[in-house]
Amino acid sequence: MNFFEHQARARKQSRWIIIAFIVVTLLIVLAIDLIVMAVFAVQAPVADGVNYVSQGAFSQFTNPDAWIANSGILLISSGATAGLIGLASLGKIASLRSGGGKVARDMGATIVTADTRDPLRRRLYNVVEEISLASGAPVPEVYVMENEPGINAFAAGYTAADAAVAVTQGALEKLSRSELQGVIAHEFSHIFNGDMRINIRMMGIIFGITVIAIAGRKFLHATSFRRSSSRDNNAGAVVAIGLGLMVVGYIGLFFARWMKSALSRQREYLADASAVQFTRDPSSIAGALKKIAAYSHSSYLKGDAEEVSHMLFGSGYRQFMFATHPPLEKRIERIEKRFDPSEITALAAKLRSNEHREHEEATIAAQEQQRKAEKKKSGGIFDIENIISNIGNPDVERIAAAAMLTASISDGLSSAAHSLEWAPEVMLYCLLDNDQALRDQQLMIVIEKMGDISEQKLQHLLTAHGTVRADQRLPLLEICFPSLKRRPFTDVEKLLATVDLMASVDNRIDSFEYLLSRLIKQYMHEANIPSKTRLHGSKKLSSCVGELTTVVSVVAAHGQNSQSAAGLQAAQKAFRAGMAVADINHTNLSFTDNWHEEVDKAIDKLDNLTSKDKSTVVAVLVRTVLDDRKIITEEHEMLRVLCSLIHVPLPILNEVASV
Secondary structure, X not given: OOHHHHHHHHHHHHHHHHHHHHHHHHHHHHHHHHHHHHHHHHHHHHXXXXXXXXXXXXXXXXXXXXXXXXXXXHHHHHHHHHHHHHHHHHHHHHHOOOOHHHHHHHOOOXXXXXXXXXXXXXXXXXXXXXHHHHHOOOOOEEEEEOOOOOOOEEEEOOOXXXXXXXXXXXXXXXXXXXXXXXXXXXHHHHHHOOHHHHHHHHHHHHHHHHHHHHHHHHHHHHHHXXXXXXXXXXXXXXXXXXXXXXXXXXXXXXXXXXXXXXXXXXXXXXXXXXXXXXXXXXXXXXXXXXXXXXXXXXXXXXXXOOOOHHHEOOOOOOOOOOOXXXXXXXXXXXXXXXXXXXXXXXXXXXXXXXXXXXXXXXXXXXXXXXXXXXXXXXXXXXXXXXXXXXXXXXXXXXXXXXXXXXXXXXXXXXXXXXXXXXXXXHHHHOOOOOOHHHHHHHHHHHHHHHOHHHHHHHHHHHHHHOOOOHHHHHHHHHHHHHHHHOOOHXXXXXHHHHHHHHHOOOOOOOHHHHHHHHHHHHHHHHHHOHHHOOXXXXXXXXXXXXXXXXXXXXXXXXXXOOOOHHHHHHHHHHHHHHHHXXXXXXXXXXXOOOHHHHHHHHXXXXXXXXXHHHHHHHHHHHHHHHHHOOOOHHHHHHHHHHHHHOOOOOOOOOOOEEO
């Protein structure tokens, strides 16, 4: 199952959750109406002076006229119950709109920044950043649950742009680098497969249903106070209503937990399989699961984990019914077919004697990455299906390529990109023109819009590092993103306005300037209003042929020197090859000087395609780029950013490729 199939499956599960929630809510409403009617049936004969209360109550309860007579109170009861559940659920979901970081902070987690001096946290941040860059997704916020000695982790948020990844202190200390990479890859699969949004909605649904049980307890508490303070003939009815609400609420909670369990267990199997595809090393995630078992189910959290249990890498607490995770042995057996349970006993003994062996492995891994960074980049052999299959599941070569790319960035520039104070200037630094006269105009714009301190920082970056390398611009932007998210939105708006002015200083906008502006605007918008972001829509590609033609024409033209006759022929050939993938017989590309405005409109429409049709769009773009059997930096940037704009995280591609 590839990225697009996972997305489609997540969408179906979201619909199933909503339908199930409506059904459970209606059943709860009906049950409470029956309780209210029963109370009225018992009370009415007494008020009328009937001698045989039980017989009068039964006839009142089964009499249609009685239901009609009490229809007003039943409507109020139904509306109040449905409204309470709905508002409580929506309120809980709304409280999580701040993104994955809000969930992590509510769990008591502490943010990890790129400038941390703790070697274990630095290793964690590096692993998250490498997988993000390799998969073509913005780097999520990284958190550590400092007071949790167990081995666990979770990913939260609405989209990749507002995602957060959190691990426990126990995971940092007890897992090797490869095992930690397996756990993070597992959590990234939840990000790409749309599981995070399902998890947040499930939290809201369970909270809404729980409110009914809470209301019942409040009723009982109020009744006990009234009975102790005064005589009240209606206290029995209030007690009955309170008990009824509690019973109905907990029965609804029973079914909600069953629903959560049914969804969560299968998704954990899928995430485990995706993690193996990420790392191409089954022993990495299997080793993490074995260590949890060896430490006697050490994934349990000290804090209350029931609400977020379905989001965790392992079980957050001991569950006797409706477990949200499959048994550890079953998960390991699916990864390693020859797994022997006796391995757990042997591993437990080994861990007791050497719990800190993982630090040495991290050092060896870092040295290995450094050696890879010194090797000359070489082209690989790719086909379209292989590239599509790596979306959401970058293989070990992509992760190694990301490590090489980050290693090529100087330490000073990397530190500035990770810094909260310097990230805006690093982004503007990526826009500085090679022409001295145009660069001076851009610096004047920075002074006017951002202030002289920002201009001085840019001058420092220029003096220390020269103008930025073309292949480092997009990675630097992605590295800057976590720090930019933490700045006030007013600062971000001012920064975006400065970007637009700097890009247009020469009265033309090149591909990178357009892509940078468009991508950062989308990232920041989604990070601030994640709940309004849709990862896919319902449109068909047949209704967007014109928009696809526009985008493919721009990609084909930017991959060649379209000003020359030979370049124009090559662009035309690439355009036809790409459109043929979608079985669209367009003979001529369409490219104008105002291409960025046309692409803006086209992207907005293509973003509303179904997951299946988005996979076709990506295949068309990749085939267009690879038609001449090589990828230049401008094509690579455009391809990855265009995919990001339609919410498809395209992994890093090699500089030269074959089809």
